[in-house]
Amino acid sequence: VDAGNGSLVERDALGVYRFHADFHNARDLERALETLAQDPRWSDAVRRDRDAVLEVFEEVFAHHAFTGRSGTMYGFEGLGCIYWHMVAKLLLATQEITLRAADAGQPIEPLASLYHRVRDGLGFAKSPREYGAFPTDPYSHTPLHAGAQQPGMTGQVKEEILTRWGELGVRVEDGCLRFKPVLLRRDEFGARATTFVYHDLQGARQTLDVPAAALAFTLCQVPVVYQLSDREAWIRVHERDRSVSNGTHDRLDARTSRALFERRGTVRRLDVGIPESCILD
Numbered sequence: 001v002d003a004g005n006g007s008l009v010e011r012d013a014l015g016v017y018r019f020h021a022d023f024h025n026a027r028d029l030e031r032a033l034e035t036l037a038q039d040p041r042w043s044d045a046v047r048r049d050r051d052a053v054l055e056v057f058e059e060v061f062a063h064h065a066f067t068g069r070s071g072t073m074y075g076f077e078g079l080g081c082i083y084w085h086m087v088a089k090l091l092l093a094t095q096e097i098t099l100r101a102a103d104a105g106q107p108i109e110p111l112a113s114l115y116h117r118v119r120d121g122l123g124f125a126k127s128p129r130e131y132g133a134f135p136t137d138p139y140s141h142t143p144l145h146a147g148a149q150q151p152g153m154t155g156q157v158k159e160e161i162l163t164r165w166g167e168l169g170v171r172v173e174d175g176c177l178r179f180k181p182v183l184l185r186r187d188e189f190g191a192r193a194t195t196f197v198y199h200d201l202q203g204a205r206q207t208l209d210v211p212a213a214a215l216a217f218t219l220c221q222v223p224v225v226y227q228l229s230d231r232e233a234w235i236r237v238h239e240r241d242r243s244v245s246n247g248t249h250d251r252l253d254a255r256t257s258r259a260l261f262e263r264r265g266t267v268r269r270l271d272v273g274i275p276e277s278c279i280l281d
Helices: 026-037 043-061 079-103 109-119 151-168 254-261
Strands: 009-011 017-019 170-173 176-179 194-199 205-210 214-219 222-229 234-239 244-246 267-275
Touching (some): 026 043, 079 109, 176 254, 194 222, 205 214, 205 222
Antiparallel strands (some): 170 176, 214 222, 234 267
């Protein structure tokens, strides 16, 4: 560290020494040691301390102990569902830190990159061949003779729902809805116009035309359409009586927000302009 070489160990903002964040397991550490040994300045040190460094790595992370919940399995719950739940918890924690940094006006690019790196490891980002099951089915391994047997997977679904709202930038501040995404990728905005299908407050199936460079979702069963904007944020509120009003930048007023929360049916649709500068490439 003193020599400015952070390939093995780095010092964080609090002065704590940590193994390099890119190490997934001891094999990654071994590869880093092999690379370091090619440098004459470090070859003797690597030869002398290699085993000791690997021992410290195992002492810190205790990978050998990850054999299930408290060393045993619950019913049909295996390592897979515990693992995915852990990844989903990591995703949520990373998002919370990223949003906190954004609110403080700090640069978030490195955190956002790490967030999506975690996200890309979850099932919905994988093919059935990679995942070994239907990626969006949390009960894909539930046995025929019983009901849901994988509580770890139900926990994963909870975390993924929370992080999705965070990705969309949906917030409630002082009773007012705010739309401030900082983790949305550009490829989520469709290249072509499409039709969005949803169910309204009465449970009736509805369709909505969504233009290109937009995405749609429902909030309290009211459709929300995000559209890329080359200027500042804006909101357009479509009321039940066909009138249209505009929100202030990225925030709804308390009255409109409450109408949505209480599902009064007075708001038919929200169009929200998202500045391109807020979108990740």
